[in-house]
Amino acid sequence: MIRRVASFALVAVMALSAADWEWNLPPGFPRPVVPPENQMSVAKAELGRYLFYDVRLSVNGQQSCASCHRQELAFTDGLARAKGTTGELHPRSSMSLVNVAYVPSLTWANPAMDKLEEQALVPMFGTDPVELGLKGQEERVLDSLRKAEVYQRLFSAAFPGDPRPIRMDTIANAIAAFQRTIISARSPYDRYRYGGDESALSEAAQRGEKLFFSGEKAGCSQCHGGWNFSGSVRYAGGQKVESEFHNTGLYDTYRAPNTGIQEHTGKAADSGKFRAPTLRNIAVTAPYMHDGSIATLSEVIEHYARGGRSSANPLKSSILHPLSLSPRDKMDLIEFLQSLTEEELLKDPRWSNPWR
């Protein structure tokens, strides 16, 4: 009986703490899916922010999640390939975390990875490649966090009723909750398209929008469609859709470790297929593609205008074909892509480093 009352009280406290969360999204904008076992709360998102920026979560005490996911770069790192604590280069480029709460698959090339709570552990404990390098360091890290007064307070607030809340699973849950809050829905383009402000976009950007969504002219939206410019999204109350992966003809042959989803599916036809990331804030996330092999937006557009820089890959997506774009068309497309940058997001204190 006592246990039943206690568990009832715990559920009540959890419900209470979850109830204080508000997404504060523009009217009509869908809410993200939140796993029932990791409900949102102000305290949990705040704890996640502290952890996200905490260099104690690295073997060299110098890096954190934010080292490869820098707010001012829309939570990317400006590098072609991310660099871990041991200097090891990741085979792929650091992905933006903007609107990550909505994407069906989180990474470049693993269709099965769809839980932020699981993915948060990969950079911490992964060994191939080593990123934050915490494998074997779990107890040392937990000890250092448990000794920090700020964390005693933050964890208790984030996980009320939990007698010993500073654990790896709660760390991952809090970081995941923080990541779900990084939502971009207020770019100039959003104001133009959804907010009734037709002056929010220049004429060039408006021409670029028409090209972007034209299947005949540029066809960008065939992979980067929808309001997130990433293809299908998951949202509260929606269907559980899957990500699509595309071979964009970067190479004649895609070699390990960058074989795309083939690494996970084992199917030869999946070689070179990577996820189409969101294009929100794309102007600040150079260099581009899964391996950072294209330096500028202008060169990305040249790549697609040629129908992919590789002409010999038989697995190249049939969506790609040479495009007839004038120099003005290309500039218009860039102007449109720049309208997807939400400047406020790049400096909003809700997502900034709390340790500074």
Next chain:
Amino acid sequence: MKLGRLCPALLLMAAAIMGQEAAPSVRVTGAVKQALALTADDLGKMPRASVKTDSDGIAIVYEGVWLHDVLKRAGVPMGTDLRGKALASYVLAEAEDGYQVLFSLGELDPEFIDNQILLADTANGRPLFGSQGRFRLVAPKEKRGARSVRMLTRLDVVMLRK
């Protein structure tokens, strides 16, 4: 002297004519009894209809005129008139950028199938604009959006059997 007075007046008239851009329209052409060029004003005077769509979680209510009503107005056989050779006819929907899709007349006629294909001119109460074009088709019952043609400019009716 007369010329001096006339020229400014002519220039003003020419400027007025050039300044008046023709209102955007959807043309209905081809094997029709009455070719049409329908503006938003014209569509506003026809029987209005609306459909609700869900675009990745963003709800949009499109308003406009059922495509079969547009075709009927152009004299295209619909309902009991859609029989015999007319059933081997189709509508080619064309967009400003050259994109084209086609529908057979049968799949546009509610007496054959309840397909609910709308020629839309507003979304959530606002005139369509930008990449949507001033007019578009909306086919909410279709699983893929590829025939919900944006930037619609023309509906060309083709009769294969004369």
